[in-house]
Amino acid sequence: xxxxxxxxxxxxxxxxxxxxxxxxxxxxxxxxxxxxxxxxxxxxxxxxxxxxxxxxxxxxxxxxxxxxxxxxxxxxxxxxxxxxxxxxxxxxxxxxxxxxxxxxxxxxxxxxxxxxxxxxxxxxxxxxxxxxxxxxxxxxxxxxxxxxxxxxxxxxxxxxxxxxxxxxxxxxxxxxxxxxxxxxxxxxxxxxxxxxxxxxxxxxxxxxxxxxxxxxxxxxxxxxxxxxxxxxxxxxxxxxxxxxxxxxxxxxxxxxxxxxxxxxxx
Amino acid sequence: xxxxxxxxxxxxxxxxxxxxxxxxxxxxxxxxxxxxxxxxxxxxxxxxxxxxxxxxxxxxxxxxxxxxxxxxxxxxxxxxxxxxxxxxxxxxxxxxxxxxxxxxxxxxxxxxxxxxxxxxxxxxxxxxxxxxxxxxxxxxxxxxxxxxxxxxxxxxxxxxxx
Numbered sequence: 001x002x003x004x005x006x007x008x009x010x011x012x013x014x015x016x017x018x019x020x021x022x023x024x025x026x027x028x029x030x031x032x033x034x035x036x037x038x039x040x041x042x043x044x045x046x047x048x049x050x051x052x053x054x055x056x057x058x059x060x061x062x063x064x065x066x067x068x069x070x071x072x073x074x075x076x077x078x079x080x081x082x083x084x085x086x087x088x089x090x091x092x093x094x095x096x097x098x099x100x101x102x103x104x105x106x107x108x109x110x111x112x113x114x115x116x117x118x119x120x121x122x123x124x125x126x127x128x129x130x131x132x133x134x135x136x137x138x139x140x141x142x143x144x145x146x147x148x149x150x151x152x153x154x155x156x157x158x159x160x161x162x163x164x165x166x167x168x169x170x171x172x173x174x175x176x177x178x179x180x181x182x183x184x185x186x187x188x189x190x191x192x193x194x195x196x197x198x199x200x201x202x203x204x205x206x207x208x209x210x211x212x213x214x215x216x217x218x219x220x221x222x223x224x225x226x227x228x229x230x231x232x233x234x235x236x237x238x239x240x241x242x243x244x245x246x247x248x249x250x251x252x253x254x255x256x257x258x259x260x261x262x263x264x265x266x
Numbered sequence: 267x268x269x270x271x272x273x274x275x276x277x278x279x280x281x282x283x284x285x286x287x288x289x290x291x292x293x294x295x296x297x298x299x300x301x302x303x304x305x306x307x308x309x310x311x312x313x314x315x316x317x318x319x320x321x322x323x324x325x326x327x328x329x330x331x332x333x334x335x336x337x338x339x340x341x342x343x344x345x346x347x348x349x350x351x352x353x354x355x356x357x358x359x360x361x362x363x364x365x366x367x368x369x370x371x372x373x374x375x376x377x378x379x380x381x382x383x384x385x386x387x388x389x390x391x392x393x394x395x396x397x398x399x400x401x402x403x404x405x406x407x408x409x410x411x412x413x414x415x416x417x418x419x420x421x422x423x424x425x426x427x428x
Contacts, residue, residue: 030272043274050278057286064294086298106299107291115286136275144283 030134052131056118089113093252097259101152105258108148112141113251116198120243123206124236132246133202135195142195145254150187153261194253201246205239394418 034046067078094102094109116132123130131137154162166183167176212231216224397418 030275041273042277043272044277045274046278047272047275049275050282053279053282057282057289060286061289061293064290068294068297082294083298083302086295087302090299090302103299107287107295110295111283111287111290114290115283131279134272134275135269136272137279139271140276140279141283 048129049131049134049137052119052122052129053137055128056115056122056131059118060114086110089251093255097252097255098262099259101259101262104152105148105255108144109251109255112144112254113247116141116250117243117247120202120247121240123202123209124239124243130202130206130243132198133206135199138195138199138202141198141250142191145194145257146191149254149258149261152258156262190253190257194250194257198246198250201242205235205242208235209239390422394422397422 030047030049032045032047033051036044036046038044063078064082067082089110090102090106094106098105098109119131119137122128123133150162153165157165166180166187168179171179209232212235213228215228218224394415398415401418
C-alpha cells in the first residue's frame, strides 16, 4: 500500500516537473536508448539500465579474463586481489551457510556478488547509474535466489518433503494451517525484501547524490556550489561503502536462504 | 513509476546475468576455486607429509635408542662375564698353585724326614761303630762278632728310648 502510494506520488511529481524537483526523478528513472521491437508483449528496447548492466558484465569479464590469463600457484596483482575477495566470500558466506553444497551454488553466489558490486559502483561514475537501483533488476536477481533455493529444496526432499518442511514438527494439529500459511508468506516476503532492500538502498544513494548536486539549480546560486560539491563528495564516499555493504548483504542473504531451503531440520 | 516492473528489463537482466554467470564460471570461478582447492590440498598434503616424516623420525629415534640400550646392556653383560671368567680363572690358578705348593712342601717334608731318618740311621751306625771302636780301645780288646754288636745296638736303642 505504502509503495503504491509512493509510486503515485512519484508519477505526480514527474508530471509537475516543470521547474521543481522533477529532474531528480527523471535522473533515477530508466530511458530507452535504442528502440527495439516488442516481442510477445516484451519491449526489447535497450534502456539505460540494460546498458549499465552490459558495462558491468563486460567490465567483469575483462577484469577476470585479464587477471587470470596466466595460471600460477601463487597469484599476483589483480588476480591476488580478486582471489582474496573470492576466498573471503567462500570462507565467510559460502562455507558457513551452504556447507557441503558450496560447489553447486558458488558460481551463482560469486557472480551475483560481483555483478551487484560493480553495478552499484557504476552509479558513482558520472553519467552512470546503478542498474541495481531498478526494481526490475533486483527483483529478477531475488527471483533467481528464490528459484535456485526452492528448486534445490524440491529436488532434494521431493514434493511431499518440500511441503512438510513448511510445518515445524511437534506442534498442535489445529495450528498447522496457520503456521503453514505464515511460513509460505514468510518465504515470499524474505525474497521480496531481498529485492526491495537492494533497490531501495541504491536508489536512495542515487537520489541523495542527485539531490545534493541539484541544490545548486534549486537555489540557482553560485554560493550553493561549494556546499553541494562538498556534500556530494561526502555522500559519494558513503555510496561506495554502501555499494559494498549491499552487495555483501544480498549475497549473504541469498546464501542463507538457499542454505535454509536445503537444511534438514526445521 | 519507480516501482513499475518493466518486462523488457527483466528479460535483459536474465540474459545478461545468465551470460555473465556462464562466462565467469568458465573464466574465473573454476580456475580460482580450483586453484584455492588445489593449493589447500597441497598445503594439507605437505603438512601431512611433514607429520608423517616427523613420526617416522621419532620412531627411528626410539628404535635407535632401544638399540643403543641393547648394545649397552650387551656390553655390560660381556664385561661382567669376562670379569666372572677372569675371577674363576684366577681362583683356579691360585688353587692350583696352592696345591702345587702344598704338594712340593709335602714332598720336601717327606724328603727331609726321609733324609733325616737316613742321616740318623747313619749317625746311629757311625755311633755304634765308634762306640764299638772306642769300647774295644777302652777294654783293650776288640769287640767283634755279631754278639757284641747286638749288645751295643741294644744300649743305643735304650739310649734313644730314654
